[in-house]
Amino acid sequence: MRFERREHRSIALVIATPLIAIGAALALAGVLTAVAGAPVLEAYWLILKSAFGSRLSATETLTRATPLILTGLAAAVAFRARLWNIGAEGQLYLGAITVAWASSQFLGDLPGLVQIPLLLLLGALAGMTLLLVPLWMRLRFTVDEVVTTLLLNFVAVLLVSMLIDTVLKDPMAFGWPQSQPVADAAMLPKLLARSRLHLGLGIAVVLAIVLAFVQSRTVFGMQSRAAGLNPEGAVFAGVPLKGTLVIVACISGGLAGLAGAVEVMGVQGYVTTELSPGFGYSGIVVAMLANLNPLGVVLAALFTATMFVGADGMSRSLGIPSYIADVIVALSLLTMLVAVFFTQYRIRR
Amino acid sequence: MSAAFDIIASAGLWAAVLRIATPLILGTLGALLCERAGVLNLGIEGIMTFGAMIGWLTVYNGADLWIGFLVAAVAGGLFGLLHSLLTVTLGLSQHVSGLGVTLFASSFSYYVFRLAVPVAGTPPTITPFQPIAIPGLSDLPFFGPAFFSQTTPTYLAILLALVLAYVIFRTPLGLAIRMTGENPHAAEAQGINPMVVRYGAVIIGSALMGMAGAFLTLAAFNSFFPTMVQGRGWICIALVVFASWRPVRALLGGLLFAFFDGFQLRLQTVLGGAVPYQLFLMIPYILSIVALALMARRARVPQALMQPYRRGER
Numbered sequence: 010m011r012f013e014r015r016e017h018r019s020i021a022l023v024i025a026t027p028l029i030a031i032g033a034a035l036a037l038a039g040v041l042t043a044v045a046g047a048p049v050l051e052a053y054w055l056i057l058k059s060a061f062g063s064r065l066s067a068t069e070t071l072t073r074a075t076p077l078i079l080t081g082l083a084a085a086v087a088f089r090a091r092l093w094n095i096g097a098e099g100q101l102y103l104g105a106i107t108v109a110w111a112s113s114q115f116l117g118d119l120p121g122l123v124q125i126p127l128l129l130l131l132g133a134l135a136g137m138t139l140l141l142v143p144l145w146m147r148l149r150f151t152v153d154e155v156v157t158t159l160l161l162n163f164v165a166v167l168l169v170s171m172l173i174d175t176v177l178k179d180p181m182a183f184g185w186p187q188s189q190p191v192a193d194a195a196m197l198p199k200l201l202a203r204s205r206l207h208l209g210l211g212i213a214v215v216l217a218i219v220l221a222f223v224q225s226r227t228v229f230g231m232q233s234r235a236a237g238l239n240p241e242g243a244v245f246a247g248v249p250l251k252g253t254l255v256i257v258a259c260i261s262g263g264l265a266g267l268a269g270a271v272e273v274m275g276v277q278g279y280v281t282t283e284l285s286p287g288f289g290y291s292g293i294v295v296a297m298l299a300n301l302n303p304l305g306v307v308l309a310a311l312f313t314a315t316m317f318v319g320a321d322g323m324s325r326s327l328g329i330p331s332y333i334a335d336v337i338v339a340l341s342l343l344t345m346l347v348a349v350f351f352t353q354y355r356i357r358r
Numbered sequence: 359m360s361a362a363f364d365i366i367a368s369a370g371l372w373a374a375v376l377r378i379a380t381p382l383i384l385g386t387l388g389a390l391l392c393e394r395a396g397v398l399n400l401g402i403e404g405i406m407t408f409g410a411m412i413g414w415l416t417v418y419n420g421a422d423l424w425i426g427f428l429v430a431a432v433a434g435g436l437f438g439l440l441h442s443l444l445t446v447t448l449g450l451s452q453h454v455s456g457l458g459v460t461l462f463a464s465s466f467s468y469y470v471f472r473l474a475v476p477v478a479g480t481p482p483t484i485t486p487f488q489p490i491a492i493p494g495l496s497d498l499p500f501f502g503p504a505f506f507s508q509t510t511p512t513y514l515a516i517l518l519a520l521v522l523a524y525v526i527f528r529t530p531l532g533l534a535i536r537m538t539g540e541n542p543h544a545a546e547a548q549g550i551n552p553m554v555v556r557y558g559a560v561i562i563g564s565a566l567m568g569m570a571g572a573f574l575t576l577a578a579f580n581s582f583f584p585t586m587v588q589g590r591g592w593i594c595i596a597l598v599v600f601a602s603w604r605p606v607r608a609l610l611g612g613l614l615f616a617f618f619d620g621f622q623l624r625l626q627t628v629l630g631g632a633v634p635y636q637l638f639l640m641i642p643y644i645l646s647i648v649a650l651a652l653m654a655r656r657a658r659v660p661q662a663l664m665q666p667y668r669r670g671e672r
Contacts, residue, residue: 041469095457150650151655156592156599156646161643162589163589163640167636174636330469335468336462336466342461346458
């Protein structure tokens with residue numbers, strides 16, 4: 010058995026790939042649900058119902074998708090240039106704590122119209138900074154950024170844990186380690202009354218559209234793809250490799266930092282170490298499911314959020330551990346990898 | 359300063375160092391074996407989590423401790439098989455496949471654990487491995503309690519480092535593994551099947567990672583809880599570079615690392631309150647990053663690491 014590269018990929022196949030992958034992941038996870046003694050179809054029906062069955066649940070799913078779009082974009086932009094940023098989780102936390110710090114300590118009195126953009130910028134800058142360190146180590150010492158970004162996730166969460174336990178601790182939180190809240194003026198406007206859905210979703214979708222344009226229609230987009238596909242060839246063709254990677258890192262880290270900022274300013278209002286249930290890691294899956302396409306990221310984030318929100322509801326009715334959502338999401342990454350492979354190769358005996 | 363000296367002079371520290379080092383040594387050896395054959399295995403964090411869970415669950419259901427250890431190794435091997443299918447047969451990106459394996463293995467662990475053990479106030483426990491005093495040597499002052507009263511898996515891990523060093527550098531099998539990691543085409547010209555070598559190395563390496571995880575629940579602690587691996591897998595990946603892909607240096611690296619970890623744990627109790635404990639907890643991760651920066655340039659990376667091998671394709 011050998012694999013042969015396909016000369017031509019039909020558009021229909023490329024679009025069908027993530028659907029096939031998700032179908033396969035759901036089928037595999039269905040086996041696990043069945044083993045746990047639950048009716049599989051009912052379980053999936055309950056997931057859908059819990060994620061979209063009411064106004065409340067639908068807005069909740071969209072709220073959950075918001076940071077996933079941003080971390081998904083962060084991964085997609087970086088992976089396109091073969092910059093393996095696995096540190097979105099840490100960058101998210103650093104963005105979040107920077108926002109809480111700035112708003113509670115010295116920007117709190119500014120009106121929202123000034124304060125909000127300023128805070129978003131600071132959050133993005135914080136995420137950026139945390140990714141520039143591993144990039145510098147890669148360029149200076151040839152250290153694989155996968156490991157350094159992963160390790161920095163732990164450092165970042167510990168740093169946040171330390172700050173909300175000491176200098177940024179909220180004295181009104183009955184001893185719980187949580188940061189002082191951001192000012193009321195810093196909270197993002199709601200998109201819908203009586204819901205948690207906030208402007209962050211709009212910001213995330215607009216950024217996805219902007220990135221789609223940048224990736225496909227600008228010189229920088231072309232250079233970053235070239236840097237990923239063939240670094241040596243790119244240099245030969247006159248692409249400034251280091252400069253391109255630095256910009257990619259700024260965008261990627263910035264998006265992840267923004268995810269944290271938006272989550273604090275849109276939903277929580279303060280930071281705890283439970284702010285993110287792995288948004289950074291799920292962002293990797295989101296990016297891969299979208300085949301690194303920024304617009305696809307929005308849809309993939311919606312799917313992932315549906316699984317997480319839906320599984321919570323399903324878990325309450327059927328007693329299946331809600332970890333099934335994590336299993337489905339992880340499996341869909343693996344099935345997507347295989348599915349993409351078979352759009353590029355065919356089996357030849 | 360004298361506080362630091364007191365800590366270093368206590369036998370308790372050194373006993374803890376060996377205990378902390380064991381999962382790092384096993385995990386690093388596993389990752390090293392995979393990489394020597396040319397496959398980066400970022401599944402390690404998830405495989406360790408699964409090994410910790412399944413080893414514990416096996417013993418919790420009444421099996422012998424060693425059976426638990428074995429089940430964890432076999433489960434690790436199965437995840438290795440999955441990683442091989444993706445990266446060796448299909449030649450997919452080793453980075454992304456490995457992360458996929460980690461995400462799947464860890465979420466699958468939590469799912470199985472929650473299914474088997476419903477939420478309880480205190481996590482259920484097992485009776486873990488007890489320290490075995492080596493006759494004669496364990497009676498030595500200081501050295502006895504420090505180095506010769508460990509659990510059997512710790513002795514096993516040290517022995518495995520030496521065995522692996524022998525296999526890799528002194529046997530035809532080791533030569534085949536190294537050739538496959540350096541230049542699979544040359545290996546094939548010598549009649550070696552690089553695919554088979556890579557499959558074997560990744561499966562055995564992943565089995566070691568499963569054992570590394572099982573040590574956490576069967577010897578270091580006595581219960582399982584989610585996120586207990588705490589990035590130890592990633593630290594092992596860093597230690598492989600620090601050890602320049604050499605098993606004996608992996609052993610020493612694991613010990614050195616565990617020394618700093620054990621030292622900071624004890625320093626925490628001495629300085630408790632004055633310095634936030636999170637600063638101490640950061641030390642292992644920061645040390646790994648520093649170690650990478652120091653060694654990455656000097657280390658000789660297996661030349662075909664992360665390069666998929668397809669017959670007849672260059």
